[in-house]
Amino acid sequence: GAVVSQHPSWVICKSGTSVKIECRSLDFQATTMFWYRQFPKQSLMLMATSNEGSKATYEQGVEKDKFLINHASLTLSTLTVTSAHPEDSSFYICSAGGQAPLVEQYFGPGTRLTVT
Amino acid sequence: GENVEQHPSTLSVQEGDSAVIKCTYSDSASNYFPWYKQELGKRPQLIIDIRSNVGEKKDQRIAVTLNKTAKHFSLHITETQPEDSAVYFCAASIGAAGNKLTFGGGTRVLVKP
Numbered sequence: 001g002a003v004v005s006q007h008p009s010w011v012i013c014k015s016g017t018s019v020k021i022e023c024r025s026l027d028f029q030a031t032t033m034f035w036y037r038q039f040p041k042q043s044l045m046l047m048a049t050s051n052e053g054s055k056a057t058y059e060q061g062v063e064k065d066k067f068l069i070n071h072a073s074l075t076l077s078t079l080t081v082t083s084a085h086p087e088d089s090s091f092y093i094c095s096a097g098g099q100a101p102l103v104e105q106y107f108g109p110g111t112r113l114t115v116t
Numbered sequence: 117g118e119n120v121e122q123h124p125s126t127l128s129v130q131e132g133d134s135a136v137i138k139c140t141y142s143d144s145a146s147n148y149f150p151w152y153k154q155e156l157g158k159r160p161q162l163i164i165d166i167r168s169n170v171g172e173k174k175d176q177r178i179a180v181t182l183n184k185t186a187k188h189f190s191l192h193i194t195e196t197q198p199e200d201s202a203v204y205f206c207a208a209s210i211g212a213a214g215n216k217l218t219f220g221g222g223t224r225v226l227v228k229p
Contacts, residue, residue, distance in 0.1 A: 043220065043222045044205065103209065
């Protein structure tokens with residue numbers, strides 16, 4: 001099956017610094033990648049949709065200048081949390097969608113971000 | 117936009133009993149409905165999915181039913197085992213490649229031995 005990796009799996013950073021999270025599709029080309037945030041005991045909340053070669057589409061309430069998304073190739077999307085604050089501490093998960101007619105999304109293992 | 121409601125939020129069952137989780141969706145254009153199992157600190161894993169041209173789908177102990185008219189779908193787990201304990205999420209999507217999923221709130225299932 002399709003494999004999606006994320007790096008790092010966990011990161012601790014100081015308030016005010018920036019953190020970059022990578023999402024890679026290892027054995028298929030992902031025209032679209034999605035970034036989710038999941039707080040403890042809550043559901044996955046979509047932050048943005050990332051399309052290769054174009055600007056990401058952010059969900060309502062998500063600050064695009066704070067959560068920078070770059071989808072530079074068909075196998076790599078990055079999420080940069082800028083000027084991180086403790087309230088940004090969360091589990092960030094990416095998923096990748098294949099090319100038509102595939103509709104299934106393949107999830108990465110997630111990145112646990114802790115901002116101190 | 118799409119809104120997915122999921123019930124119950126927690127479910128405790130005795131080993132061997134059945135578990136049923138229900139979801140409703142709001143957008144009649146949605147036609148792809150996956151179910152995910154998530155263990156603590158891990159990625160969601162697809163356990164079964166159904167498309168709108170099918171009313172029911174079964175895979176061993178897991179089945180999903182869909183009622184498009186009523187806009188609801190359900191997950192049924194039979195003969196539950198302790199390893200079925202996890203959080204389960206339903207989701208809905210307009211099932212084309214690259215279309216986003218909208219998730220339900222999740223159901224924490226505990227199977228008591």
